[in-house]
Amino acid sequence: MFRRIVVAAAAAAAVAHAADARACGCFAMGNTAQPVVQAGERILFAHEGDQVIAYIQIKYQGAADQFGWIVPLPTVPTLEVGTDQLFTMLDSATLPQYRLTTNQQFCSGGSSSGTDVDGEGGCGFGGASASPNYGGGAGSDMGVSVSRDMAAGGVVVQQASIGPYDYAVLHADDESAMLQWLSDNRYFVPAGTDAAVMPYIHPGAYFLALKLKKGNDVGDLQPVVVKYQSDLPMIPLVLTSVAANPHMGIQVWMLGDGRAIPRNYYHTVINDAKLDWVNGSQNYNDVIIAATAEAPDKHSFVTEYAGTSGVMQGQLDAPGRFGVQSELAASATDVEFASYMQQHQFPFTAQTVAVLQKYIPEPTALVNDGIQPPQFYSNLSYWLGSYRQQNPADFSGWTENFQPVMMAQDLQDRVVTPTLAAGALFSQFPYLTRLYTTLSPEDMNKDPVFSYNPGLKDWSNVHNGTLTYHCGFFGDRGVLNTAATLRTETGWVIDYPNGTGAANGAFTPPGGPSSQRIEILREEGNPDVIVDNTSSISNSLGGGGCGMAVGGRASRQAVGFFGLVAVLGIVLVGRRRRAS
């Protein structure tokens, strides 16, 4: 009996060691980590004919009457309102994901097979799981806010209203005249803008200025769609620097026929050994900050996704979505109206809530109970239906202005049309690229311009690593203290001899550079690699070739393990000899 146990253990040990990173033992899926980067600027560009189409999500924190937004443009633009849902869905569809598959060798329960998700399985422990939230900068997009006094001037090309905004297109031939006009017309411009706008002041140039219409507040802010003639899309970061935060995230999606590139910024491929794979790559944004800072002038973008735009097709404009405006307008009651909206997948975004609030205010009693507007309006049929019947006191003195025709029209203008138009882009353009960087105001001294190189390869947003725990014979010591080996997607191998220590707090990334490569992407040809840190990363991980241990405990454990097997083998041979 003893002999059989030893032989089985030795055989299993040999197999396990040889297949170090494969799915031997308990196979656990479960660590799908999606770093959530809250970028300060989020823009979708497409290029149609000679026109650039820019969907810009405007973020602003402050008083509504101090909101102002200006952007330089090469031609008189056309302006439309967009939808927040575009960015929500784009973000979701192309979000970088760092998936960690965990394997266990000789953990309690033996080498059983199966799938263990988030640690709830037969192996005692599984992979850690996290959905981190990275706080990026919260600056305003491509523009600025706040106040300043200036005198008036006559520079207006166009002045109108759209959605929640009043806007003006101004000649930008003369800086002082333009700024004076903005001031006189209560378009606020922050201190320091004078210098920042100078590069954009030319004869024949234009500025688009936005402010919130009277009666609208910051919650009414809606993405804008700007169309203008230009060969290439550009972000006026020099102007943005006036109101930017340190390490402000800049998220750009580009639609086109092929992969998009930063034309005058470098391109960085991050060193994925720097990521905290075990804890859901929560330090993703820190790695991006460090990696892009290694590029000359800190001017570099990371590609987060490059591939088919099919990942977005039908997401915003699914057949039958929104129903028919006239049907919605014919709703006899508020509950019927709300039910129709729910049945036809209206998004309960800030824009939808803003429209509904005008006609159906949330009862004070519910506000006092802490029911937030999105909670109320996303389930309006419940609150106005069964809840109201059961709690009539909450609706005491409450009145609404139920105008189904006007409400349906407002929703059509503010929600339906912009959403369907955005959705149609993904059928029109076959390829989608997602680029990201972070920049601090002092480094926003060059406006990034984007172009295309259809010859470049796709870039997946999904990255896979494996974590193999080495439990040994004597039972596991818990997920935090069990030796483990991480193999990143790139192939770097990092040992955690004392366990991953996930709950112990701070992750200490290995030394070495945060960028694996710094490249120049051009409109044709392969990437021009200007810095290749492969050797440096390998050295920093303690070994040549494909990288090595942090602390080396796993290696020592393997030696000890084989030593133990050898000793047991000797004992076994001794017993057999004595027996014979």
Place this chain on the structure above:
Amino acid sequence: MRTLLFIAATSALIALSCALVGCGGGSMQPPPGDAMLALGTAASDGSGFVPLGGDTTLVPGAQGGFHVWMKYRIEGMAPETVKVHRESRRVSDDALVLLTDGTLDVGAPDADGWWELPTALPNFMCPTPIGISVIDQRIDFEVTLSTPDGTELAKSSAEATVHCPDGDQAAFCTKICSG
């Protein structure tokens, strides 16, 4: 004798090819199709038509970049929407400065048989790609017109040496046009 005949035949073929598809950097060349495309530039305000060539000054654009005004004159083409492929390369080393695709609505020709792009097009130059300066460099501007299915209708190229403007914009131009 046979060698001389071969050289003469080859020369004739080259000359014929040049006549058909265009060689060198003239501003008006016989296109491969029936249509004729001539490349021009404009005054600093975008007006007029001047054959593209010689020296040209970069024009500041509203978004903080610099461009060369580009105009087209087209002969022998019915009014239609065509695809436009533009490439700009530095002559000294063939480095790509701009590659872009778009569309063009070609209008009805005038009494002389030519249609002219009504408004000059800003041909993007700066910010230039990393490491590629265009300042005082000879740039080859090539434009190809084709049908939506890709059949080439006309092609033309012209070379010009581009310079930064003097005055307030000189330093900024140098900064963003020097790669």
